[in-house]
């Protein structure tokens with residue numbers, strides 16, 4: 001990564017906050033009228049990317065999406081609200097947290113339905129890594145997420161190394 005590819009001005013988590021609201025339509029659901037898991041992951045990816053773009057101010061790609069707990073179903077006609085912000089910036093990568101709520105439009109009841117952590121990597125128009133600005137957490141919640149993001153990165157790296165070793169061990173075997 002050359003000095004020319006640095007993008008140094010520090011930013012705050014608040015400056016990356018992003019939000020998206022969707023109404024759940026028949027095309028988004030399974031035959032029981034519940035939101036499809038893959039569709040929810042798509043919305044999570046998009047909302048996460050918005051925060052990453054606001055931090056990096058360059059192209060970003062999704063490098064990883066940590067496991068997602070689908071806490072409760074989302075129904076046809078619900079309003080889905082997704083909120084995201086960058087938890088921590090590393091060198092070219094950023095961890096983004098996304099939280100999702102569903103609102104029943106008739107009763108007004110709002111429930112937390114899913115949360116996820118994603119890693120986005122900043123690249124230029126030729127696909128080369130770009131250094132992202134420093135992220136400076138300000139509030140106690142932002143500082144907690146900042147600290148937790150480092151632990152999750154260490155866990156991801158260990159898991160990735162374990163999977164790589166497993167692939168090498170099983171390469172060449174019958175499926």
Ligand SMILES: CC(C)(COP(=O)(O)OP(=O)(O)OC[C@H]1O[C@@H](n2cnc3c(N)ncnc32)[C@H](O)[C@@H]1OP(=O)(O)O)[C@@H](O)C(=O)NCCC(=O)NCCS
Nearest residue numbers: 060061062063064090091092093094119121123129156160
């Ligand atoms: C993500 C990608 C750009 C990383 O490129 P790479 O040459 O493997 O880069 P490196 O190994 O040097 O890692 C670069 C950064 O990405 C991070 N990274 C790479 N793979 C990762 C993974 N699986 N999970 C989390 N972070 C990852 C590294 O930790 C590193 O972060 P840092 O610079 O902040 O320390 C590349 O793997 C890629 O293009 N993947 C496909 C992305 C894609 O198509 N996404 C879906 C559509 S947007």
